Amino acid sequence: MKLSISECKEKLKSAEMILVGVGKEFEVQLDDVIKYNEIYKKFKDDIDSMPADEGGWLEYAIFYHELVSGKNPIVEEKVELLNKLYEMLEGKNIFVISICNHDIIRQSRFNKEKMVSPCGTTLKMECNVGCKKDVYNAIEIYEKIYKRLELFYKDEIFDKQYIMQFIPICEKCESLMELNLLGSVSYSEEGYLDRWEYYQQWLAGSINRQIVLLELGVDFNTPTVIRFPFEKINMINTKSTLIRVNEKFSMLTPEIVERATSVSKSSKNFIEELEQV
Numbered sequence: 024m025k026l027s028i029s030e031c032k033e034k035l036k037s038a039e040m041i042l043v044g045v046g047k048e049f050e051v052q053l054d055d056v057i058k059y060n061e062i063y064k065k066f067k068d069d070i071d072s073m074p075a076d077e078g079g080w081l082e083y084a085i086f087y088h089e090l091v092s093g094k095n096p097i098v099e100e101k102v103e104l105l106n107k108l109y110e111m112l113e114g115k116n117i118f119v120i121s122i123c124n125h126d127i128i129r130q131s132r133f134n135k136e137k138m139v140s141p142c143g144t145t146l147k148m149e150c151n152v153g154c155k156k157d158v159y160n161a162i163e164i165y166e167k168i169y170k171r172l173e174l175f176y177k178d179e180i181f182d183k184q185y186i187m188q189f190i191p192i193c194e195k196c197e198s199l200m201e202l203n204l205l206g207s208v209s210y211s212e213e214g215y216l217d218r219w220e221y222y223q224q225w226l227a228g229s230i231n232r233q234i235v236l237l238e239l240g241v242d243f244n245t246p247t248v249i250r251f252p253f254e255k256i257n258m259i260n261t262k263s264t265l266i267r268v269n270e271k272f273s274m275l276t277p278e279i280v281e282r283a284t285s286v287s288k289s290s291k292n293f294i295e296e297l298e299q300v
């Protein structure tokens with residue numbers, strides 16, 4: 024089936040449920056984001072002189088500050104795009120599944136309770152030898168580190184020894200903590216399991232209902248998280264519609280062509296055109 028942009032919009036408008044799959048097109052790169060930060064510009068060489076797994080915490084503290092500042096151009100471009108989509112879908116029963124690590128989606132207006140990130144998030148941390156599977160909130164650490172960096176900036180002195188005491192270590196085995204990301208040495212799935220269960224319940228409620236699966240810029244990196252499951256839901260639920268938006272990989276498998284449409288555009292273009300029609 025081939026749907027025009029305005030037909031896609033009609034489908035979204037008449038849907039009872041909408042499942043949004045957020046792909047790597049909404050990811051940002053740490054380096055691109057933090058280079059706008061004045062503290063980072065001043066102390067970049069000092070941070071680079073630290074061991075990577077320790078200095079990395081300083082970079083992520085700066086990243087977090089930029090993420091929530093509402094002023095970083097790289098972050099805001101993505102957030103604004105997501106908010107445009109949100110405004111068009113407002114009031115609908117929506118769930119968001121994301122494969123992005125940097126949690127741009129959490130800065131948007133989408134409901135944070137109805138969001139799951141199975142590939143992990145830079146907002147959580149775990150022991151880097153995996154001595155236990157517990158996952159902790161990293162935000163408090165970022166805020167503590169950033170507060171010290173601000174003082175360094177004011178005093179124009181970077182004190183490496185002092186800042187080291189704020190780098191998080193495991194309370195059980197005293198190893199360094201690492202970010203809770205798929206691909207980390209000791210990735211713990213504990214970080215997303217409660218949202219995952221909620222997602223499964225939500226999905227179970229979509230049987231026989233008009234659901235639109237809106238897949239935005241999802242490539243083949245981790246196809247088992249969004250791409251393949253969306254195809255499966257589309258195959259099983261005869262009232263579902265899959266809208267696959269992807270500049271390069273919008274192809275559909277023969278089994279789903281009946282109820283799926285491919286849009287060979289970037290998500291940015293798709294959302295902006297959706298706004299126009």
Ligand SMILES: [Zn+2]
Nearest residue numbers: 150154193196
């Ligand atoms: Zn440990």
